[in-house]
Amino acid sequence: MKYSEIDVAVIGSGPAGMAAAIKAKEEGAVRVLILERQEQLGGLLQQCVHNGFGLFYFGQDLTGPEYGHRFAEKVRDSGIEALLETMVTRISADRQITAMNNREGPLNLRPKSIVLAMGCRERSRGQLNVPGTRPAGVFTAGTAQRLVNVEGFVPGKRVVILGSGDIGMIMARRLTLEGAEVKAVVEILPYVGGLTRNEVQCLHDFRIPLLLEHTVTQIHGEQRVEAVTIAKVGKDKKPINGTEQVIECDTLLLSVGLIPENELSLMAGVKLDPLTGGPVVDHWRETTIPGIFAGGNVVHVHDLVDNVSWEAEIAGAWAAKFAQKGRLEKERKIILKPGRNIRYVVPQAISTQNDVTLYARVKDMEQDVQLQVGNIFMQKLRVVKPGEMLKLDLSQSQMSQLNVNTSELIVECGAP
Amino acid sequence: MELVTKDPGYGHVVCRCETVTEGEIVEALRKGATTLDGIKFRTRAGMGRCQGGFCTPRVVKILSRELGVKEEKITKKGRESRLLLYKSKELIGAQI
Numbered sequence: 482m483k484y485s486e487i488d489v490a491v492i493g494s495g496p497a498g499m500a501a502a503i504k505a506k507e508e509g510a511v512r513v514l515i516l517e518r519q520e521q522l523g524g525l526l527q528q529c530v531h532n533g534f535g536l537f538y539f540g541q542d543l544t545g546p547e548y549g550h551r552f553a554e555k556v557r558d559s560g561i562e563a564l565l566e567t568m569v570t571r572i573s574a575d576r577q578i579t580a581m582n583n584r585e586g587p588l589n590l591r592p593k594s595i596v597l598a599m600g601c602r603e604r605s606r607g608q609l610n611v612p613g614t615r616p617a618g619v620f621t622a623g624t625a626q627r628l629v630n631v632e633g634f635v636p637g638k639r640v641v642i643l644g645s646g647d648i649g650m651i652m653a654r655r656l657t658l659e660g661a662e663v664k665a666v667v668e669i670l671p672y673v674g675g676l677t678r679n680e681v682q683c684l685h686d687f688r689i690p691l692l693l694e695h696t697v698t699q700i701h702g703e704q705r706v707e708a709v710t711i712a713k714v715g716k717d718k719k720p721i722n723g724t725e726q727v728i729e730c731d732t733l734l735l736s737v738g739l740i741p742e743n744e745l746s747l748m749a750g751v752k753l754d755p756l757t758g759g760p761v762v763d764h765w766r767e768t769t770i771p772g773i774f775a776g777g778n779v780v781h782v783h784d785l786v787d788n789v790s791w792e793a794e795i796a797g798a799w800a801a802k803f804a805q806k807g808r809l810e811k812e813r814k815i816i817l818k819p820g821r822n823i824r825y826v827v828p829q830a831i832s833t834q835n836d837v838t839l840y841a842r843v844k845d846m847e848q849d850v851q852l853q854v855g856n857i858f859m860q861k862l863r864v865v866k867p868g869e870m871l872k873l874d875l876s877q878s879q880m881s882q883l884n885v886n887t888s889e890l891i892v893e894c895g896a897p
Numbered sequence: 898m899e900l901v902t903k904d905p906g907y908g909h910v911v912c913r914c915e916t917v918t919e920g921e922i923v924e925a926l927r928k929g930a931t932t933l934d935g936i937k938f939r940t941r942a943g944m945g946r947c948q949g950g951f952c953t954p955r956v957v958k959i960l961s962r963e964l965g966v967k968e969e970k971i972t973k974k975g976r977e978s979r980l981l982l983y984k985s986k987e988l989i990g991a992q993i
Contacts, residue, residue, distance in 0.1 A: 518910065566909065568910035568913060568916075570910070570916060581901075581908050582908050582909070583905035584905070584908070585908075586900075586902070586908050587901075602946070602947045602950060602951070603947070605947060605948035605950060606948065607948050617933075617972065617979060621950045624951075624953055624954065628981065632958075632968075633984060634968065634969070634981040634984060634985060635981075635982065635985055636980070636981055638982065638983065638988055659986070659988055660986075660987075660988030660989040704976050704978040705977055705978055705982075731982065732982075744914075
């Protein structure tokens with residue numbers, strides 16, 4: 482068996498998978514194997530030709546492919562094995578992986594530990610229930626991004642974008658640069674879904690109309706998209722009668738949210754957190770199944786790639802330890818729960834013996850707030866938004882002040 | 898394994914959500930499918946949880962290759978339902 486002695490198998494080779502594999506190797510795993518469905522390493526980074534990658538991780542402003550290339554070179558140099566164009570079709574609770582490619586056919590392997598790094602997928606039209614016909618010309622923003630940046634096509638020249646997620650705003654700019662006219666970015670909320678930097682650099686700088694508190698109520702066209710009807714929404718997010726207007730266009734892009742890609746995790750019996758859509762993980766980024774770790778967008782959707790790689794490194798490091806020892810020694814754990822105006826917190830359980838970085842997202846935009854973990858004061862912020870993830874550094878000394886019987890901490894965001 | 902040895906296309910998964918291989922898509926093509934929806938209804942490619950987000954560009958490429966027509970000519974359901982209206986850079990400098 483060619484793949485019988487694998488220490489750590491990593492599913493996916495995006496910014497999470499490559500970072501996890503490199504870290505696992507550095508931490509002493511002998512055979513690390515990446516399983517990637519595409520033709521090259523990098524995952525979605527390949528199609529993200531815009532800049533803004535690596536500002537924190539490398540202290541440099543890189544494009545997606547450049548960011549990926551740095552990791553890919555390290556993967557090659559450190560002797561990590563990679564199976565490309567290989568689709569993992571099944572993972573079981575006892576860490577059996579079934580995969581397939583066109584060279585070897587079906588493959589079975591049983592690594593000592595697994596890192597899940599499958600990333601996320603986009604919400605589609607079917608999950609929005611937009612009424613209307615089903616013409617050609619409705620794409621998710623990420624599919625359009627692949628078509629333009631990798632395949633070399635522009636899907637259409639008069640475009641409306643529903644939702645203001647980061648990929649949607651980046652595609653608004655990209656299509657404008659390609660000579661298309663982006664007629665509007667339509668967002669149901671009173672603020673954009675993505676990062677402020679993208680709102681400024683992609684929409685304002687290119688004078689692309691942003692219609693907040695609006696949504697698409699109808700798609701027109703039998704063969705190809707011919708127009709969409711948009712309407713203003715009320716406080717209840719329902720369209721207001723009489724505010725409808727028709728915008729002629731040939732393309733509708735959807736940028737309405739990302740969902741962690743966890744079908745394989747579910748097959749293995751990993752418990753998912755309904756708030757994140759990703760596995761419940763602890764301080765060590767271990768899921769509820771021993772030996773199966775997870776990091777990056779498969780756990781929760783990040784807005785910066787740097788955090789994806791950092792989080793996956795934790796998973797990679799502990800997966801290497803698990804491969805060496807067969808289990809992890811874990812001291813007392815504290816469960817974290819979201820409280821006031823907090824949508825979710827990751828990891829869902831922490832160790833009191835190490836410093837830890839918590840990732841959290843708020844439910845609604847709020848101004849002049851203070852963030853707390855239990856009674857521990859973390860920081861004051863002028864503004865918090867769902868589109869911008871919170872990063873909280875909790876030190877071991879802060880945790881040492883906790884009552885020894887503490888088993889649960891509530892993370893809260895509210896007025897000081 | 899036998900299928901993959903005979904035709905490696907059966908080892909190449911194109912639609913990850915419904916696990917549809919390139920071999921199955923080419924087979925559907927040979928049985929008469931000429932559009933994206935034609936492939937979808939015969940194989941389920943694009944019918945899964947991501948609704949073709951991942952496989953649409955890949956299926957278009959296979960259709961173009963097997964039918965011997967340009968990718969811009971591939972349609973969703975025939976007639977005027979073309980999926981990719983322009984080549985990259987075609988619109989730059991053109992009057993919109």
